[in-house]
Amino acid sequence: MNDLKNLKTEEYFLSMGPQHPSTHGVLRLILKLDGEIVTGATPDIGYLHRGLEKIAENRAYIQIIPFTDRLDYLSSMSGNLAFVLTVEKLAGIAPPPRAEYIRVIMAELNRLASHLIWLGTFSLDLGAVTPFLYCFREREKILDLFEMITGSRLTYNYMRIGGVAADLSAQFIKDAAAFIQDFKFRVAEYEALLTQNPIFLARTKNVGIIKADKAIAYGLTGPMLRASGISRDNRRDFPYAIYDKLSFDIPAGTVGDCWDRYAVRVREMRESAKIVEQALSGLPEGNFKTKVPLSLKPPAGESYAPVESPRGEIGFYLVSNGTAKPYRLKIRTPSFCNLSIISHVIKGWKVADVVAILGTFDVVLGEIDR
Amino acid sequence: MEIIVLSLILFGIGLFGALTRKNAIAILMAIELMLNAVNLNLAYFSHNLSNISGQVFVLFIIAAAAAEAVIGLAIIINLYREFHKIDVEEITLLKW
Amino acid sequence: MIIGLIILLLKIAAVLVFISLTVLFLVYAERKVSAHFQVRYGPMRVGWHGGLQMIADTIKLLLKEDITPKDVDKLVFFIAPILCFVSAYLAYLTLPFSPQIVVKNLNIGLLYILGVTSLTVLSLMMAGWASNNKYALLGGFRSVAQIISYEIPLVLSVLPVVMMAGSLNLITIVEAQKSLPFILVQPLGFLLYLTAAAAEANRAPFDIPEAEQELVAGYNVEYSGIKFSMFFLAEYVNMFTICALAAILFLGGWQGPILPPVIWFLIKVYLLVFVLMWVRWTFPRLRIDQLMSFCWKILLPLALANFLISGLWLVLK
Amino acid sequence: MIFYFLAVTLILSAILVVTLKNIFHCALFLIVAILAIAGLYFHLQAPFLGVVQLIIYIGAIMVLILFAIMLTSRISDRLLQTASRQSIPALLAVIVFILLALKSLDKTPLPAHIGKNFDPILDLGRALMTAYVLPFEVVSLLLLVALVGAIALARKD
Numbered sequence: 001m002n003d004l005k006n007l008k009t010e011e012y013f014l015s016m017g018p019q020h021p022s023t024h025g026v027l028r029l030i031l032k033l034d035g036e037i038v039t040g041a042t043p044d045i046g047y048l049h050r051g052l053e054k055i056a057e058n059r060a061y062i063q064i065i066p067f068t069d070r071l072d073y074l075s076s077m078s079g080n081l082a083f084v085l086t087v088e089k090l091a092g093i094a095p096p097p098r099a100e101y102i103r104v105i106m107a108e109l110n111r112l113a114s115h116l117i118w119l120g121t122f123s124l125d126l127g128a129v130t131p132f133l134y135c136f137r138e139r140e141k142i143l144d145l146f147e148m149i150t151g152s153r154l155t156y157n158y159m160r161i162g163g164v165a166a167d168l169s170a171q172f173i174k175d176a177a178a179f180i181q182d183f184k185f186r187v188a189e190y191e192a193l194l195t196q197n198p199i200f201l202a203r204t205k206n207v208g209i210i211k212a213d214k215a216i217a218y219g220l221t222g223p224m225l226r227a228s229g230i231s232r233d234n235r236r237d238f239p240y241a242i243y244d245k246l247s248f249d250i251p252a253g254t255v256g257d258c259w260d261r262y263a264v265r266v267r268e269m270r271e272s273a274k275i276v277e278q279a280l281s282g283l284p285e286g287n288f289k290t291k292v293p294l295s296l297k298p299p300a301g302e303s304y305a306p307v308e309s310p311r312g313e314i315g316f317y318l319v320s321n322g323t324a325k326p327y328r329l330k331i332r333t334p335s336f337c338n339l340s341i342i343s344h345v346i347k348g349w350k351v352a353d354v355v356a357i358l359g360t361f362d363v364v365l366g367e368i369d370r
Numbered sequence: 371m372e373i374i375v376l377s378l379i380l381f382g383i384g385l386f387g388a389l390t391r392k393n394a395i396a397i398l399m400a401i402e403l404m405l406n407a408v409n410l411n412l413a414y415f416s417h418n419l420s421n422i423s424g425q426v427f428v429l430f431i432i433a434a435a436a437a438e439a440v441i442g443l444a445i446i447i448n449l450y451r452e453f454h455k456i457d458v459e460e461i462t463l464l465k466w
Numbered sequence: 467m468i469i470g471l472i473i474l475l476l477k478i479a480a481v482l483v484f485i486s487l488t489v490l491f492l493v494y495a496e497r498k499v500s501a502h503f504q505v506r507y508g509p510m511r512v513g514w515h516g517g518l519q520m521i522a523d524t525i526k527l528l529l530k531e532d533i534t535p536k537d538v539d540k541l542v543f544f545i546a547p548i549l550c551f552v553s554a555y556l557a558y559l560t561l562p563f564s565p566q567i568v569v570k571n572l573n574i575g576l577l578y579i580l581g582v583t584s585l586t587v588l589s590l591m592m593a594g595w596a597s598n599n600k601y602a603l604l605g606g607f608r609s610v611a612q613i614i615s616y617e618i619p620l621v622l623s624v625l626p627v628v629m630m631a632g633s634l635n636l637i638t639i640v641e642a643q644k645s646l647p648f649i650l651v652q653p654l655g656f657l658l659y660l661t662a663a664a665a666e667a668n669r670a671p672f673d674i675p676e677a678e679q680e681l682v683a684g685y686n687v688e689y690s691g692i693k694f695s696m697f698f699l700a701e702y703v704n705m706f707t708i709c710a711l712a713a714i715l716f717l718g719g720w721q722g723p724i725l726p727p728v729i730w731f732l733i734k735v736y737l738l739v740f741v742l743m744w745v746r747w748t749f750p751r752l753r754i755d756q757l758m759s760f761c762w763k764i765l766l767p768l769a770l771a772n773f774l775i776s777g778l779w780l781v782l783k
Numbered sequence: 784m785i786f787y788f789l790a791v792t793l794i795l796s797a798i799l800v801v802t803l804k805n806i807f808h809c810a811l812f813l814i815v816a817i818l819a820i821a822g823l824y825f826h827l828q829a830p831f832l833g834v835v836q837l838i839i840y841i842g843a844i845m846v847l848i849l850f851a852i853m854l855t856s857r858i859s860d861r862l863l864q865t866a867s868r869q870s871i872p873a874l875l876a877v878i879v880f881i882l883l884a885l886k887s888l889d890k891t892p893l894p895a896h897i898g899k900n901f902d903p904i905l906d907l908g909r910a911l912m913t914a915y916v917l918p919f920e921v922v923s924l925l926l927l928v929a930l931v932g933a934i935a936l937a938r939k940d
Contacts, residue, residue, distance in 0.1 A: 014600050036604065036754060127671065127751025133504035199671055199750045351604065352753040371893065373823070376790050378884050380797055380816075382877045387801030389873035395851055396806055399813050402844070403797055406820050409832075417827040419894060422906045426915050428832050429907075432839050433922045437929035439844045443851040444936035450855040542811065574904060577834040584842035588814065591849050595807060607853070610846055617842065634904065 011039065014351070018047050022125050022355040025365030029342070029354065036350045041343045048369035056329040061087050061296050062161060064329070069155035071314070071333060072367045074117055077103075077110035078309035080159035085240055085305040086316040087161050091298035098286040099163040100241045105279045106146075106158060107241075107307075108272045109176070112183070113142040114310035115269050118362045119190060122262065125359040126203050131193050138186050141179050148172050161296060163289030177280055180273050187269055195266070204258035208345050208357035211256060218341040221334050222312025223264045224361065228256035234308035246278050261360040295324050311335050311362055333367040373414040381407035392457045394446045398439065405435050477569045481558045489702045490520045495736075496702075496743055503747045524695070532691035535598070542596035546589045547689065547696035553585035554700040557707045562636050564720045564727035575636040576628065579711060580621060583666065586704065587613040590685045593697070597688040605684025608754055612672065615761045616665040622769035623658035626776035627715045640719030647718035654772050656716040660738070662765060663708035665757070668701065669742055671749040672757060709738035786826055793819040806852055814845050831904050 017028040026047035032040035052071070056064045068079035081103055088095065095103075120135035143153045149166055150156040158165050194200045210220070215228040225232060233250045235243040251267035253260025300322040306315035312334025319328040338361055346354050380403060387400030409428045416424025453460070494509070494517070501508025509516025534543060560575040562568035572578050587610055594606020628634060630651065631642035649656045665672035686697045713719060713734040720727030752760065796815040803809045817840045824833035911919050 012600065014604075036607075123750065127673070128749060129500070130504050130747050133506060137505060193748070194750075197750065199752055202756050203750060203753060350753055350755065352751075372786070372790070373827075374888060374893075375885070376793065378881055378888075379794060382881045383794070383797045383801055385880065386873050386877045389876070390870045391801070393806060395848060395855065396801075396809060399809060399848060400801055402813065402840075402848075403800060403816065406817065406840075410820055410823060413824055413827050413829050413832055417829065422903075422910045423914075425829055425832055425903065425907055426910050428829075429835065429911070430918060430922050432835060433926060436839055436844055437925050439847055440929050440933040441936070443847055444933040446851055447854060448936055539805075539807070542807065545811075572830070574830055574834055577831070577838070581834045581837035581842070584838055587846055588841065588849070591846065591853075592811070595849075595853060603853070607850075610850055614843065614846060 016354065018044075023358065024121060024363060027339075027358075027363065027365055027368070029358070031351070031354065033351065036352075038346050038349055038351065038354060041346050041354070043339055043342055045339075045365070045368050048365050050370065052370045053329050053331060056326055058325060060324050061298070061326065062294075064326070065159065065161075066155070066157045068316075069157055070366055071331065071370060072114075072309060072311065072335070072364045073154060074364055075107075075110045075114040075310045076154070076156045077106045077158065078307055078314055080156065081107050081241075082305065082307035082309070082314045083316050084159045084161050085307060086303050086318050087296070087298065089305045090301060090303040090318055090320055091161070091296060093162045093290065093292060095163045096287045096290055097242075097284050098167075099288050099290075101279050101283045102164050102168055102288060103159060104241050104243065104246070105168070105176070105276055105283075106149075106156075106164075108275045108279070109142050109145065111272045111310045112269055112276075113139050113146075115265050115272075116142075118265060118310070119262075119269075122356075122359040122362075123194060125355045126200065128194070128200070131190055134186070134190060134193070138183060145172060145176055145179065148175070160289060160292075162292040163287070165289075167288045168283070173280060173283070176276065180277050180280070183273050184270070187266065187273075191266060195263070201259065203352075203356055204262060204360075206255065207258045207353055208349065208360065209255060209257045210341060210345055214341065214344065215256065218344070219337045220312070220341060221337065222308065222310070223261055223268065224312065224338050226251065227253035227260040227264045227360075229254050234306050234313055238306060240305065240307065242279070245282075246275055248275050248278075258356055258360045265362075297322060297324050306332070309334060311364065311367070312338060314367075331370055333370065335361075335363040335365075335367040339363050339368060374411060377407040377410040377414070380404075380410065394449065394458050395443075397458065398442050398446070402435065402439070405431060474569070478559070481569055482555065485555065485558055485703055485706070486699075488706055489699050490524065492702045492706060492739065493523075494520045495739070499740065499743045500747045503744075527695040527698075528692055530691040532693060533688075535688050537598050538688065539596040539598065542592045543688075544693075546593035546596060547693040547700075549592065550586060550589035550700045551696040551703075553582055553589065554703040554707070556582040556585075560636065561707070561710055562640070562714070562719070563731055565637055567728060568637070571635065571637055574634045576624065576634045576639070576711075576715075579707070580617075580624075583704065583707065584613070584617060586700070589700075593689070594685040597685070599688050601683075602685050602687050605687070609668065609685060611754070612668075612757060612761075613666055615758055616662045616672075616765075619658055619761060619765040619769040620662035620666055622766070622773050623655045623662060624715060625773055626652055626655050629776060629780055636714050636719075640714055640721065643718040643721065647716060647721075649716040652716065652772070652776070654768065655776070656712070658765060658769050658772065659716065660708075660712060660741075662761075662769075663712065664742060664745070665761070667704040667708050669705060669746055671745065671751050673746075673751060705739065705742060706735065709735045709742065712738050786823070789819045789822045789826065792816075793823070807849070810845065810849050810852055813848075814841055817841055817845065829903055831907055 011032055011034050014031045014033050015028060016031055017023040018026040023029065028044040028047070030042045030044055031038050050070075052067050056067065059067075065080060065083060068083045069076040071079045087093075116135040116139040120132035120139075123129075123131040123135075146156060146158075147153050149168060149172055150158045210224070210228050212228045212230050215225050215230065220228070221232070229252055231250050231252045234240070235248075236250055248271045249267075251264050251271065253264050298320045300320055302317065302319045304315055304317045306313045313332065314334055315332040317328075317330040317332065318326050321327040342358065342361065346357050349357065384400045384403030384407060387403065388397050391397045391400060409431055412424040412428050412431070414424075416422060416428075497519075498508045498516075509519035512519040512522050534540060557579045559569045560572045560578050562571065562575075590609040590613075591606045594602045594604075594609070597603070627639060627648050630648060631639040633639060633642070686694060689697060710731075713731060717734045717738075719734075720731040722730035722733075725733075793816055796812040796819065799812040800809050800816060803812065817836060821833040821836040821840075824830070824836060
């Protein structure tokens with residue numbers, strides 16, 4: 001019988017994407033398959049490359065903000081926030097307290113919207129169609145709120161150097177508070193559909209495990225890192241804006257499987273709702289923007305101010321040579337670093353698991369291809 | 371009477387296939403044709419003689435054909451894994 | 467002789483028309499049911515509450531360009547959807563809607579239906595192979611593995627009913643349930659049947675062969691226009707078949723008070739159809755290996771045990 | 784009428800099975816041949832056999848064969864090669880065999896059709912459970928052995 005071990009089966013390549021419903025954008029995975037089992041995977045990226053880092057070298061600082069919308073288009077606020085924080089750090093500008101609160105409210109609402117999309121598409125990846133529409137129902141309400149203040153529903157271009165673009169209206173505060181109250185019950189609804197569903201458990205428990213040491217070695221951040229059991233969150237560890245004044249938990253997993261990544265994100269949604277609630281109740285009166293010269297010329301130097309986006313650490317590394325345009329901009333995007341572990345994780349799993357595992361990575365191709 | 375001739379021709383075609391084909395699966399299919407020819411004969415006699423035994427044996431033969439196909443195909447798949455071909459003329463070793 | 471033939475042909479035509487209308491209604495019902503499960507309205511614009519939407523969709527599908535990709539196996543590519551369609555329809559030749567409304571009452575009706583529905587697997591395989599596409603091929607492989615495996619618990623779950631009725635004739639089976647429907651005696655058998663049949667008909671959560679999110683659309687990924695609509699229609703015809711069979715075998719078929727038999731039959735069938743839709747829009751999809759181990763490790767032992775206990779009970783009674 | 788239609792279909796598809804170059808097409812024509820035989824069973828008033836033919840031959844055996852074809856060859860390449868140096872002797876041998884068999888058939892008196900009809904399913908079940916109960920069990924054992932054997936053969940580890 002030992003001889004049978006040498007028997008070979010045919011291996012073949014399957015090109016998953018760039019046009020595929022479950023790669024969440026124009027990601028192409030070149031899978032090496034033995035039957036249904038994946039023996040190797042190479043992600044092929046770059047279909048959405050726009051050269052943002054180079055473009056930024058020819059733009060004034062304020063002109064770069066709209067480009068940051070188009071990085072992680074599911075949570076534009078985080079990209080906005082990270083960039084303006086970096087510029088403020090470089091130029092030594094302090095925004096007024098009301099602006100700081102507004103920024104946190106917006107960023108956390110955007111985190112909710114982003115996680116809702118993730119939850120919806122992830123359940124869709126597993127073949128459960130109904131949670132997708134439930135999630136989009138709540139996301140619509142958040143987008144309505146954003147539209148009320150920023151005028152747009154996806155790319156907000158809302159943060160400004162030294163503040164935000166527009167003040168919150170009384171209507172917004174009332175609606176947002178009502179939404180947060182309602183949202184707590186909605187999360188319970190999603191969990192009722194998925195968390196203990198035996199098929200869902202079978203598809204996610206112990207699937208695609210990322211060990212803590214591997215997660216660190218590959219430089220993962222955000223929910224993917226926390227699901228592996230490492231509690232690290234920029235909001236708590238390197239607080240910016242007003243996060244040090246708020247009380248919230250950093251949920252973490254234990255195993256690092258797909259289910260943990262799901263659970264971490266769902267619990268994060270509850271925490272974000274808590275943060276928004278606190279920030280709304282503590283919102284101070286005052287100005288929402290400080291005066292900043294139109295042609296901002298930060299002193300020569302460099303700065304980096306990481307922000308915890310829904311996907312992990314997003315950071316802009318800015319080098320200024322004292323002119324009105326940055327000398328160099330380097331963007332550290334969480335999806336890019338998180339995706340790098342994929343070929344390590346999906347080896348040995350089935351084609352169907354590739355979709356589930358990739359779903360829990362929550363990548364946004366706008367971020368990966370910049 | 372026509373059915374006996376029909377099954378005879380069918381058997382002949384199957385035999386021809388089994389003799390000339392090189393691909394192991396094609397040979398297996400030719401053998402299935404021959405088995406079916408035999409079954410047809412049995413069913414005919416069962417009908418003609420109003421004796422159920424013919425049909426019983428057709429059932430047994432179908433079961434045996436299923437077993438034969440399963441084992442045969444398992445062997446063929448193994449051969450393919452080893453040699454990457456299933457031409458019977460090229461697979462001449464009894465032991466590998 | 468000639469008149470008999472004409473009557474038979476008329477019956478077949480009537481069944482074809484009925485089934486086509488049923489499929490239209492089923493698709494409409496599925497869209498409405500799913501919409502209301504997902505807090506939306508579904509089709510609303512074409513006709514009252516979107517009632518004519520399906521007709522519009524049918525016209526659209528029929529008018530679409532029928533693309534045959536390069537390098538497909540043209541003959542097989544062409545035959546596969548037709549075979550799928552035909553094998554789905556063949557079952558209706560012996561499916562009784564009431565004691566009178568049946569095209570041809572076969573003595574081995576149940577076996578015949580199980581036989582012709584097993585032809586579907588061939589068409590899926592042919593489609594997967596002929597498309598010359600790896601996703602389609604994977605879908606074809608999966609469908610074969612799945613349908614062959616689930617056929618065993620399916621047949622085993624039906625056998626106790628056959629033993630109790632003492633016949634394979636569907637009308638006799640229904641008449642054997644005059645006093646009480648078999649679901650009360652065979653609740654486990656009913657559940658096993660419905661599960662295995664849903665898997666046979668590729669209904670979610672067992673829709674692995676087409677698994678939209680993994681295999682894009684599996685075996686029918688290269689199909690378009692009327693060929694695609696044939697696969698699509700066959701899927702809904704099969705769904706109606708398994709529900710009708712469940713109603714006949716377990717729910718007492720057309721028997722019921724007051725209302726005419728056909729109405730009772732349709733009520734029972736549509737109730738089961740609704741259950742299948744409910745399941746589809748609630749559960750995630752299983753993975754192929756989990757699906758197989760579910761079949762071999764859970765369904766098959768349960769079906770065998772059910773079969774054995776029913777047999778013992780019938781002998782000792 | 785129906786008989787001749789089925790017979791012609793059967794012969795034509797059988798010839799295609801043993802001569803076509805594309806093995807997938809061969810298998811499909813074998814399916815047609817098996818369907819024709821199932822039709823002949825119905826014609827011979829053996830409907831149970833017809834349905835069993837449908838379920839087992841097409842639903843199981845042919846699907847297995849198609850599966851094996853898919854696993855052992857690439858799409859639309861590797862056309863079959865028929866051994867040309869064997870085909871003429873084989874044809875001759877087959878023709879001789881058929882002629883001999885026809886001759887012996889001619890010499891054998893065939894019993895005339897007895898008009899007695901029987902219930903094909905009931906009698907078949909009775910026969911299987913009384914006179915043929917031992918072979919029946921042996922066949923089920925054979926199937927079990929084949930099942931285990933196939934798993935043992937096809938397992939990779």
